Amino acid sequence: MTHLLATRHSRAPASSTQQRNRQAANAGGFRHQRTQENSAACWPGGLPCGKHLRYSYASMSTSSGTTSSRNMLPDSAHALRPAPDWALFLDVDGTILHLRDTPDSVSASKALLDLLETISSRLDGAVALVSGRRIDNLDALFSPHRLPTAGLHGLERRDANGTVHTIPAPEALDELRPPLLKLAGSSTKVILEDKGHALAVHYRLAPHMAGEIKDRVEELVRPYSADLHVMHGKMVCEIKPWRADKGSAIRDFMTEVPFKGRIPVFVGDDTTDEDGFAYVNELGGHSVRVGVSESTAARHSLPGVDEVISWLADWPALLDRIRTR
Numbered sequence: 001m002t003h004l005l006a007t008r009h010s011r012a013p014a015s016s017t018q019q020r021n022r023q024a025a026n027a028g029g030f031r032h033q034r035t036q037e038n039s040a041a042c043w044p045g046g047l048p049c050g051k052h053l054r055y056s057y058a059s060m061s062t063s064s065g066t067t068s069s070r071n072m073l074p075d076s077a078h079a080l081r082p083a084p085d086w087a088l089f090l091d092v093d094g095t096i097l098h099l100r101d102t103p104d105s106v107s108a109s110k111a112l113l114d115l116l117e118t119i120s121s122r123l124d125g126a127v128a129l130v131s132g133r134r135i136d137n138l139d140a141l142f143s144p145h146r147l148p149t150a151g152l153h154g155l156e157r158r159d160a161n162g163t164v165h166t167i168p169a170p171e172a173l174d175e176l177r178p179p180l181l182k183l184a185g186s187s188t189k190v191i192l193e194d195k196g197h198a199l200a201v202h203y204r205l206a207p208h209m210a211g212e213i214k215d216r217v218e219e220l221v222r223p224y225s226a227d228l229h230v231m232h233g234k235m236v237c238e239i240k241p242w243r244a245d246k247g248s249a250i251r252d253f254m255t256e257v258p259f260k261g262r263i264p265v266f267v268g269d270d271t272t273d274e275d276g277f278a279y280v281n282e283l284g285g286h287s288v289r290v291g292v293s294e295s296t297a298a299r300h301s302l303p304g305v306d307e308v309i310s311w312l313a314d315w316p317a318l319l320d321r322i323r324t325r
């Protein structure tokens with residue numbers, strides 16, 4: 001694969017960035033090369049320092065196809081100021097909630113619940129969760145609030161009216177359960193999460209088994225590749241139907257009130273969020289990747305969950321200021 005590395009001395013204008021993306025895509029994609037200069041420490045809590053940032057571009061496979069992605073730490077999201085016509089879409093684990101050893105050991109603070117509710121009211125209800133978890137699981141986490149929510153990477157979606165839209169699971173998923181259960185049974189530290197319409201093999205407790213588990217899951221899913229695919233997230237292999245992804249979930253929300261006509265903003269931390277980034281980019285919205293990634297389509301970044309919460313915490317006052325002008 002061809003490699004390209006470029007050096008910039010100041011922030012490039014959007015048109016220039018788009019041009020580079022096209023050039024990179026045309027050239028077949030490039031690999032990331034991390035440098036001292038582009039470490040997260042370069043712009044803690046502020047704008048990029050802009051000193052000799054080195055970056056490259058890559059082609060990235062998403063469930064909706066291959067898209068070009070920018071292979072650098074994107075601009076800090078702190079440069080983004082919310083507007084009343086924005087629609088906010090949030091991944092959950094690793095984005096607004098810290099990752100834990102198991103999905104069940106995660107919890108949401110009352111402060112976070114109140115913040116989401118406040119932002120939702122300032123944006124006329126245009127705030128939605130877009131997660132790999134099931135909707136009922138998310139409802140339990142964020143109780144008593146019930147935001148519009150896409151679960152299972154878009155396989156199920158509750159719109160702003162409370163109507164749940166579900167994409168049926170293919171039979172292939174039933175056939176995969178027994179061998180995946182057997183795989184999970186090979187170690188007490190490997191967990192099979194049965195989400196009904198999707199399956200997830202977690203190995204956060206056994207990171208040394210990552211390669212072995214990924215290979216085995218890919219091998220088991222291969223005969224069903226017409227219906228199913230594997231998404232490799234952080235310490236998890238998600239096995240899900242091709243029929244939906246986070247990009248399609250956001251797209252569906254954006255056809256409905258109160259999201260319709262707004263500028264979408266999507267914040268996520270994982271490869272499973274890349275479809276969402278690509279879609280909001282298409283609409284001229286704002287994509288924010290949380291943490292350091294080797295390759296992402298997101299145009300903005302924040303270092304971690306705490307910085308996401310801190311960024312969002314400023315939104316109510318900023319939105320109020322705009323409204324009272």
Ligand SMILES: [Mg+2]
Nearest residue numbers: 091093094270
């Ligand atoms: Mg996540």
